[in-house]
Amino acid sequence: MNKEFKISSYSHIKNQTISVNGNVLFTDDSEDFTTFIKAAYKFLDTGYSKFFKMDNLSKLAFLAADVLLKQEDLNEDENNIALIFSNKASSLDTDRKHQATIENDAEYFPSPAVFVYTLPNICLGEISIKHKLYSENSFFIFDRFNPEHLQLYANSLLRSEKSEKVLCGWVDIEENIYEAFLYLVESNGEIEHNTEEIIRLYKIL
Amino acid sequence: MSELKEELKAKIIEQLNLEDVSVAEIADDDPLFGDGLGLDSIDALELIVMLDKDYGIRLSDPKEGRKIFESV
Numbered sequence: 001m002n003k004e005f006k007i008s009s010y011s012h013i014k015n016q017t018i019s020v021n022g023n024v025l026f027t028d029d030s031e032d033f034t035t036f037i038k039a040a041y042k043f044l045d046t047g048y049s050k051f052f053k054m055d056n057l058s059k060l061a062f063l064a065a066d067v068l069l070k071q072e073d074l075n076e077d078e079n080n081i082a083l084i085f086s087n088k089a090s091s092l093d094t095d096r097k098h099q100a101t102i103e104n105d106a107e108y109f110p111s112p113a114v115f116v117y118t119l120p121n122i123c124l125g126e127i128s129i130k131h132k133l134y135s136e137n138s139f140f141i142f143d144r145f146n147p148e149h150l151q152l153y154a155n156s157l158l159r160s161e162k163s164e165k166v167l168c169g170w171v172d173i174e175e176n177i178y179e180a181f182l183y184l185v186e187s188n189g190e191i192e193h194n195t196e197e198i199i200r201l202y203k204i205l
Numbered sequence: 206m207s208e209l210k211e212e213l214k215a216k217i218i219e220q221l222n223l224e225d226v227s228v229a230e231i232a233d234d235d236p237l238f239g240d241g242l243g244l245d246s247i248d249a250l251e252l253i254v255m256l257d258k259d260y261g262i263r264l265s266d267p268k269e270g271r272k273i274f275e276s277v
Contacts, residue, residue, distance in 0.1 A: 052224040053247075109258045112250035113221070 005158050006189025007197065008165075009071060011064050012205035013180040018044075020067050022204050033176045037063065048130060055094040055117035056178075058126045061085060061171040064180035065127045068167065072184075074131055082163035083124045083137035084153050085182075087172035090141050091120045123171065135163055145170050145181075147198035154185045154193070170202070181205075210277050217277075220255050221248050234276045241276070249274060 012019045016036055018026040026043050030036045037059045041051055046066060054062060069081070094117045101110045116122065121139035128137065136157060140149065154166040169182035181202050185193050191201070214228045217237075221244065235241040238249070252274060256262040264270060 049223075049225050052222040109254055111254060112247050116247055 002155075003159055003187075005155060005185050005187060005193045007183050007191040007193050007201065008186050008189035009068050010169075010181070010183035010191075010201050011067050013040075013060060013064050013178065014205050017205065018063065018067065019205055020071075025067060031176055033060075033173065033178055050126075053113065054126055055091070055097075055114070055122075057087075057091055057093060057120060057171065057173050058117060058123040060173050060178055060180050061123035061182075062126050062130070064169070064171060064182045065167060066130070068182060068184055069127075069131050072165075077132060078134050079132050080135045080164045081131070081133050081184075082135045082154075082157050082166045083127060083133065084140075084150055084157075084166060084168045085120075085124060085138075086140040086142050086146060086150065086170050087120060088141065088143060089172050089174050091118050091122075093173050093175065094118055127167075145199075145202055147195040147202070151193065151195055151198060158185065158187075213277050216255060216259065217242075217252070220251055231277065236276060237274055 009021055016028050016030065017024055018040055026040050028036050028039050030039065033056055037056070040063060041059075044063070044067065046063070051059060051062060094114060098110065098114050098118050101114065102108055120141070121137070124137040124139055127133065128135070138153070140146070142149070150168045154168050157163040157166050165184055165186040167182055167184050169180070171180045171182070172178065183198065183201060191197050210233055211228060214231045217223065217231070218226055218228065223242065226242065231242065238244050249270070253264055256264070264273065
């Protein structure tokens, strides 16, 4: 019989609000994402100056993961928590910024610091570096939030014991419209790891 | 020259998103890389672009890069 797993915690960042397990941690009036996420970073006492070098997708994913992972008793040297993220817009928000720097031949000054973020999975690297995650990670592009795929992949990693825990979810941004929903799957937890529960949690905020 | 140095420090902070650093905190002889400002290889590329875009200065010999970018 296949082993069953649980959702132990989850986070949302949406509509100028950050919440963990449905409880609001931070909220701000600013409709500008950059202003909002900077205020959130400071309020949450994140203390990771490289944050300010990240693109907006990475900032969104990083903070959504950070509020969950800092609750975990992580090893200082190495952790085996897989990351399975997804979204619809890929890295389009940053791709457009890069495009703006190369579309005019007379002002052709592409920024290396912007260019390195023109892939969505770079945000997984940022999270892995901060939390010492030496584990599997994947970033999928879907038309919509796809709990079936996330559940199947997470179960596969946990049943094959490739990962001790799996952080899954959705991180999507286009300018000032953003949405992050992440949840941690492991052996212990209060919430069943099935698509009905994943959808219920996704819709909480 | 001191005005140019202050301008360069401000541009470095802005261009490299050094959120927790102020112009006054960067000494003229502080190492930009390593133990000083702790800049990385992407920052180095960003500085090269900034010098070209804002001052029309191009690095003709990459081997001299380490010396040129030693400090402000």
